[in-house]
Amino acid sequence: MSGIVFKQRFNPVSNEKTPGLNVRHLQYISTRPGTVYNRGCGFGLWGRLPGERQPEDIQNLDAAKELLREVSQRRTVYRAVISVGAKDAEQNGLYDRAAWERLARQHMAAIAKQMGIADKDFCYFVSMHQARGHPHIHIMYWDNGDQPHPEFMPKERFERIAEAVRADWNRDICAEEINKSREAQSESSKELRTQLQAMCLEANPAKALDLQRLILLPGLPGLANDLWKLVEELPLRGSLKYRYLPPEYKGRLNAFLDKVLDMPEVKGVYGQYLTATDALSAGYGNGEETTAENREKAVQKLYTQLGNEVMDAVREIASDLERSPPDTLPELLKLAESITPEMLRAQPAYRAALQAMPTERVPTAQLYEIPAFRNELHNLVDSVIRHNPTLRGKLNGFIRQAVQGSEDPAQTGREIRAAFSRAVRNQAVSLLRADAGYDVEMQRTATANVLQAVFRLLSQLSSQRQAQVRQCNPRRGLSRQRSSEERKNIRAKMRQRGSWSQDSTGIEP
Numbered sequence: 001m002s003g004i005v006f007k008q009r010f011n012p013v014s015n016e017k018t019p020g021l022n023v024r025h026l027q028y029i030s031t032r033p034g035t036v037y038n039r040g041c042g043f044g045l046w047g048r049l050p051g052e053r054q055p056e057d058i059q060n061l062d063a064a065k066e067l068l069r070e071v072s073q074r075r076t077v078y079r080a081v082i083s084v085g086a087k088d089a090e091q092n093g094l095y096d097r098a099a100w101e102r103l104a105r106q107h108m109a110a111i112a113k114q115m116g117i118a119d120k121d122f123c124y125f126v127s128m129h130q131a132r133g134h135p136h137i138h139i140m141y142w143d144n145g146d147q148p149h150p151e152f153m154p155k156e157r158f159e160r161i162a163e164a165v166r167a168d169w170n171r172d173i174c175a176e177e178i179n180k181s182r183e184a185q186s187e188s189s190k191e192l193r194t195q196l197q198a199m200c201l202e203a204n205p206a207k208a209l210d211l212q213r214l215i216l217l218p219g220l221p222g223l224a225n226d227l228w229k230l231v232e233e234l235p236l237r238g239s240l241k242y243r244y245l246p247p248e249y250k251g252r253l254n255a256f257l258d259k260v261l262d263m264p265e266v267k268g269v270y271g272q273y274l275t276a277t278d279a280l281s282a283g284y285g286n287g288e289e290t291t292a293e294n295r296e297k298a299v300q301k302l303y304t305q306l307g308n309e310v311m312d313a314v315r316e317i318a319s320d321l322e323r324s325p326p327d328t329l330p331e332l333l334k335l336a337e338s339i340t341p342e343m344l345r346a347q348p349a350y351r352a353a354l355q356a357m358p359t360e361r362v363p364t365a366q367l368y369e370i371p372a373f374r375n376e377l378h379n380l381v382d383s384v385i386r387h388n389p390t391l392r393g394k395l396n397g398f399i400r401q402a403v404q405g406s407e408d409p410a411q412t413g414r415e416i417r418a419a420f421s422r423a424v425r426n427q428a429v430s431l432l433r434a435d436a437g438y439d440v441e442m443q444r445t446a447t448a449n450v451l452q453a454v455f456r457l458l459s460q461l462s463s464q465r466q467a468q469v470r471q472c473n474p475r476r477g478l479s480r481q482r483s484s485e486e487r488k489n490i491r492a493k494m495r496q497r498g499s500w501s502q503d504s505t506g507i508e509p
Contacts, residue, residue, distance in 0.1 A: 036362055042215060074148070083135070090369065254307075273458060276468075331398065344428055358373075
């Protein structure tokens with residue numbers, strides 16, 4: 001399909017849950033995988049706030065959420081999605097956030113006009129998502145005027161508004177109005193379902209750690225290096241669930257978790273979890289030995305859950321870096337690795353490729369979706385091989401040996417050259433990422449996000465454990481650790497006192 005896809009909806013102000021749902025949605029669109037982050041931040045968001053004339057990058061996500069919570073209590077906040085297909089994205093450079101920002105500056109007024117909002121009162125947040133095949137932006141907007149826009153709108157009028165908005169944005173995308181095909185309807189519905197599912201999650205509890213403060217912590221660089229090593233040493237085969245990890249790798253992951261749990265920002269809630277665990281054991285009256293055993297089991301279970309959280313982040317980072325098993329022979333890889341950073345940086349094409357990289361960090365796989373960068377990268381790989389006679393001679397010699405006895409020497413030669421070019425390309429992209437500051441940015445933001453995830457999970461588990469302590473009753477919660485014979489004796493005594501019933505004991509088999 002071609003053209004812009006535009007969808008929007010809202011939650012009514014009369015619903016007391018609306019402020020919380022809107023805040024969670026803002027957290028979702030600004031931090032979900034695929035979001036193009038602001039430089040130096042662990043989120044991606046820009047917008048035009050009350051009193052501002054031009055849109056700017058949002059620097060404080062917590063402040064933005066507090067503003068949205070307050071606004072949502074008295075004004076309708078609309079949520080919109082604007083996306084394009086793969087063909088239009090490539091033709092118009094819409095795999096680049098800067099291009100979306102330019103497009104938004106030119107056409108956001110169309111949304112305000114069609115919705116009857118004065119330009120001076122039109123406020124909004126925007127985030128861009130690098131989704132393969134349909135890059136898109138999420139918009140949350142509202143009328144900040146003295147008399148906010150009414151919620152109710154007849155369906156027919158709303159559809160006319162949506163069509164007008166699409167037509168306005170499409171002036172920069174295609175000559176004809178958007179084709180209302182079933183494919184477009186399906187894609188848009190899928191995106192809205194994803195949003196609704198995300199809004200049901202506790203994306204950011206009130207006690208979550210402040211992301212901006214985490215990024216500035218003195219201990220963050222050390223943790224970032226440890227996390228980076230986990231990414232670099234990620235097993236290429238087998239399950240990446242915590243319980244199935246190779247022992248040596250699991251040991252490194254446990255060491256990383258030890259450091260995280262020892263951080264002052266996390267240590268307090270970890271202590272609460274352990275204290276509640278001990279209190280729960282004491283409530284069951286199992287003695288010191290069983291209390292120690294219960295604590296050990298609780299810690300093991302905790303490390304399993306936290307370990308899976310960290311492994312989710314490691315997988316995402318590895319996917320961002322497009323790390324995968326080598327698809328060529330060791331000798332050919334060794335030849336590609338002989339190309340040094342100095343050799344790459346010496347090429348004029350390297351500087352052109354570096355300039356073609358987006359200012360904002362995007363995943364490696366999606367770099368190849370940007371035509372300007374893809375062309376410059378091709379030129380770089382070609383120039384490195386073409387302008388180095390020694391390297392070219394070694395490659396040709398390798399090909400001559402490989403094609404001997406081949407049923408199709410020409411095809412074999414083409415495959416080897418393509419494999420070698422891929423290896424050089426991957427090496428060049430790794431260097432370009434480093435020189436563009438991508439890797440430093442990723443280490444900081446990814447580690448801060450991991451800390452938030454660990455803290456969030458630990459807080460939830462601690463709250464659950466404390467709730468169990470409050471509900472604990474020795475007569476209704478006989479421990480699994482008691483022997484079968486001991487439990488029989490206790491049941492007999494309770495029957496004699498007339499205080500036992502099968503439905504109320506809570507005895508576990």
